[in-house]
Amino acid sequence: xxxxxxxxxxxxxxxxxxxxxxxxxxxxxxxxxxxxxxxxxxxxxxxxxxxxxxxxxxxxxxxxxxxxxxxxxxxxxxxxxxxxxxxxxxxxxxxxxxxxxxxxxxxxxxxxxxxxxxxxxxxxxxxxxxxxxxxxxxxxxxxxxxxxxxxxxxxxxxxxxxxxxxxxxxxxxxxxxxxxxxxxxxxxxxxxxxxxxxxxxxxxxxxxxxxxxxxxxxxxxxxxxxxxxxxxxxxxxxxxxxxxxxxxxxxxxxxxxxxxxxxxxx
Amino acid sequence: xxxxxxxxxxxxxxxxxxxxxxxxxxxxxxxxxxxxxxxxxxxxxxxxxxxxxxxxxxxxxxxxxxxxxxxxxxxxxxxxxxxxxxxxxxxxxxxxxxxxxxxxxxxxxxxxxxxxxxxxxxxxxxxxxxxxxxxxxxxxxxxxxxxxxxxxxxxxxxxxxxxxxxxxxxxxxxxxxxxxxxxxxxxxxxxxxxxxxxxxxxxxxxxxxxxxxxxxxxxxxxxxxxxxxxxxxxxxxxxxxxxxxxxxxxxxxxxxxxxxxxxxxxxxxxxxxxxxxxxxxxxxxxxxxxxxxxxxxxxxxxxxxxxxxxxxxxxx
Numbered sequence: 010x011x012x013x014x015x016x017x018x019x020x021x022x023x024x025x026x027x028x029x030x031x032x033x034x035x036x037x038x039x040x041x042x043x044x045x046x047x048x049x050x051x052x053x054x055x056x057x058x059x060x061x062x063x064x065x066x067x068x069x070x071x072x073x074x075x076x077x078x079x080x081x082x083x084x085x086x087x088x089x090x091x092x093x094x095x096x097x098x099x100x101x102x103x104x105x106x107x108x109x110x111x112x113x114x115x116x117x118x119x120x121x122x123x124x125x126x127x128x129x130x131x132x133x134x135x136x137x138x139x140x141x142x143x144x145x146x147x148x149x150x151x152x153x154x155x156x157x158x159x160x161x162x163x164x165x166x167x168x169x170x171x172x173x174x175x176x177x178x179x180x181x182x183x184x185x186x187x188x189x190x191x192x193x194x195x196x197x198x199x200x201x202x203x204x205x206x207x208x209x210x211x212x213x214x215x216x217x218x219x220x221x222x223x224x225x226x227x228x229x230x231x232x233x234x235x236x237x238x239x240x241x242x243x244x245x246x247x248x249x250x251x252x253x254x255x256x257x258x259x260x261x262x263x264x265x266x267x268x269x270x271x272x273x274x275x
Numbered sequence: 276x277x278x279x280x281x282x283x284x285x286x287x288x289x290x291x292x293x294x295x296x297x298x299x300x301x302x303x304x305x306x307x308x309x310x311x312x313x314x315x316x317x318x319x320x321x322x323x324x325x326x327x328x329x330x331x332x333x334x335x336x337x338x339x340x341x342x343x344x345x346x347x348x349x350x351x352x353x354x355x356x357x358x359x360x361x362x363x364x365x366x367x368x369x370x371x372x373x374x375x376x377x378x379x380x381x382x383x384x385x386x387x388x389x390x391x392x393x394x395x396x397x398x399x400x401x402x403x404x405x406x407x408x409x410x411x412x413x414x415x416x417x418x419x420x421x422x423x424x425x426x427x428x429x430x431x432x433x434x435x436x437x438x439x440x441x442x443x444x445x446x447x448x449x450x451x452x453x454x455x456x457x458x459x460x461x462x463x464x465x466x467x468x469x470x471x472x473x474x475x476x477x478x479x480x481x482x483x484x485x486x487x488x489x490x491x492x493x494x495x496x497x498x499x500x501x502x503x504x505x506x507x508x509x510x511x512x513x514x515x516x517x518x519x520x521x522x523x524x525x526x527x528x529x530x531x532x533x534x535x536x537x538x539x540x541x542x543x544x545x546x547x548x549x550x551x552x553x554x555x556x557x558x559x560x561x562x563x564x565x566x567x568x569x570x571x572x573x574x575x576x577x578x579x580x581x582x583x584x585x586x587x588x589x590x591x
Binding site: 010011012013015020021023024027030031034035038041087090092095096097098099100102103104107110111116117118119120121122123124128129130131132147150151152154155162166183184188211212214215236244245248251252254256258268269272273274 | 292295296299300308311312313314315316318319320322323325326327328329330332333336386387388390391393394395396397398399404405407408409410411412413414416417418419420421422423424425426427428429435459462463466467471474475476478479482485486489494495517520523524526527531540541544545548557558561564565568569572576585586587
C-alpha cells in the first residue's frame with residue numbers, strides 16, 4: 010500500500026478493529042475450553058483438558074457431530090455435480106432466458122432462510138420423510154447452491170473456449186472433450202465450491218432447526234439447545250471442534266486452490 | 276515401435292471412453308444436442324424448484340385464518356392474517372426493528388469492511404494478505420451459533436467483561452440481551468461476507484488510477500472519496516444487498532444475543548409456527564418478509580444490474 014503515513018495509520022486502525030471483532034469470539038471460546046473451573050471465569054482458573062475428556066463421555070454431542078458430518082457429506086455429494094453442470098451450462102451453452110434463469114437460481118439467496126426452511130419442512134412433511142437425516146442434507150444443498158455455482162462459474166469463465174474447440178478439432182468427441190479438457194480446467198472451482206458447501210452444511214443452523222426432531226438433532230442445534238439451558242465449559246470444548254474443522258478447511262482451501270482466488274476480480 | 280506393430284495394444288482407457296461415447300451418442304443423439312445446456316441445468320432447476328414450491332405453499336398457508344375453536348387453519352381463504360400483521364403494533368414494531376437493524380448493520384459493516392478489503396488487496400506483503408484472509412475465513416467457517424456463544428461468554432452477566440469490572444470494583448453492566456448486543460453479533464457475522472464481496476471490486480481498480488489522482492494534487496482522502504469508492508460501486512452495491520438481506524432475515528443472533536426480547540421478523544415467524552401454533556399468521560409474516568427482500572433486491576438489480584452477484588461474466 011502506497012501513500013502518506015496518515016493513510017496507513019487510519020486504514021490499519023480500522024483493520025485492527027476488524028481483526029479484534031472477527032477474532033474475539035473464537036479466542037474466547039478457545040480459552041474457555043481449557044479452563045479448570047466449573048464455570049467460565051476471568052481470569053481463567055488454570056489450565057486443564059477435563060472438558061475435552063468429558064466431551065468423550067457426552068454421547069449426545071458425539072452423535073450430533075456425526076450427524077452433522079453426514080449432512081455435510083450428503084450436501085456436498087449433491088451440490089458438486091448439480092452446481093458444476095449448472096455453471097458450465099450457463100457459461101458455455103447458449104441458454105435462452107439466461108437472465109431469468111440466473112434470477113431463479115438466486116432464489117436460495119432471495120428467499121429468507123427461515124422461509125426456505127418452513128417451505129421445505131412443509132414439502133418434506135407432506136412426502137413423509139421428515140425425521141430422517143438426508144432431507145437436511147438436501148436442504149443444506151438447496152439453500153447454499155449459489156455458492157457452488159459461483160465457485161465453478163468463476164473457473165469456467167476463466168477457461169479459454171478455444172481449448173475445447175482445439176480438442177474437438179483434434180477429433181475428440183463431445184464427452185471426451187468434456188472429461189479431459191473442460192472438467193480438469195474447472196476443477197479448482199469445483200474444489201473450492203465443494204469445501205464451501207461442506208462447511209456451510211456442517212454449520213447450518215436455522216434450516217436444521219426446522220427439519221430435525223429430538224432424535225436427529227445436528228450439532229449446531231445441540232449447541233443452541235445447550236446454550237438455552239446452562240453454559241458450561243464443555244460447550245466451549247464442542248465449539249472448538251468447529252474451530253478445528255474451520256482451520257482444516259482453510260488449510261485445504263489454501264493448499265488446493267489458494268485463498269487469493271477470492272481477491273480476483275471477475 | 277508404432278501402435279500398429281503392437282497390435283491390439285490400444286489402452287483400455289481409450290476403449291472405455293469410446294464405449295461411453297457411443298452410449299452417450301445413443302442416449303443423447305446429435306439431433307437434441309441443442310438442448311444439452313438445458314439438460315445440464317435441469318438438476319439445479321429442480322432442486323431450486325423445491326424452494327419455489329415451498330414458498331408457494333407458505334403463501335397458501337398465509338391465506339387461511341386460525342380457527343381458535345379447533346386450533347386448525349380454516350378452509351376458506353381470507354386476508355385476516357395480513358390484517359393482523361399490519362394492524363397490530365407488535366408486528367409493525369418487529370418489522371421496523373428488523374429493517375432499522377439491517378440499515379445500521381449494513382452501514383457499520385461497509386464502513387468497517389471497506390478499509391479491511393482495501394488493505395488486503397493493496398498490501399505489498401503476501402503474508403499480511405494471507406493473514407487477513409485467514410482472519411476472515413476462520414469466523415466465516417465457524418458458524419453463527421458458536422460465534423454467538425463466544426459473545427455470550429464475553430458479555431454475559433457472569434461474563435468475562437463483567438467479572439473484570441467486578442475485579443476492578445466497578446458495577447456490572449447489562450451488556451447482553453439488548454439491541455446493541457444483537458447489532459454487534461450481526462456486524463461480526465456480516466464482515467466476512469462484505470469483505471469478500473468488496474475485495475474483487477477493489478482488485479479491479481488499477482493502482483495507477485489512484486497514483487494519477489494523487490499526482491494531480493488530491494489527498495488520499497479525496498482520492499478515496501472521488502476515485503476509489505465510486506469505482507468500487509459494484510462491489511459496494513453487492514455487499515450492501517447481501518448484508519442487508521441477510522440481516523433483516525436473521526434468526527440466530529436476535530434469538531441468542533437478544534434473549535427473546537429483541538425479536539426480528541424471522542423470530543416472529545418461528546414463534547408464529549411453533550409458539551402460538553398459528554401457521555397462518557407465521558406464513559403471512561413470511562410472505563411480508565419475502566416481499567420486502569424481493570422488492571429491495573429487485574429495485575437494486577433493475578437500477579444497477581446483478582453486478583457481482585451474476586454467475587456469468589461478460590462474454591468475450
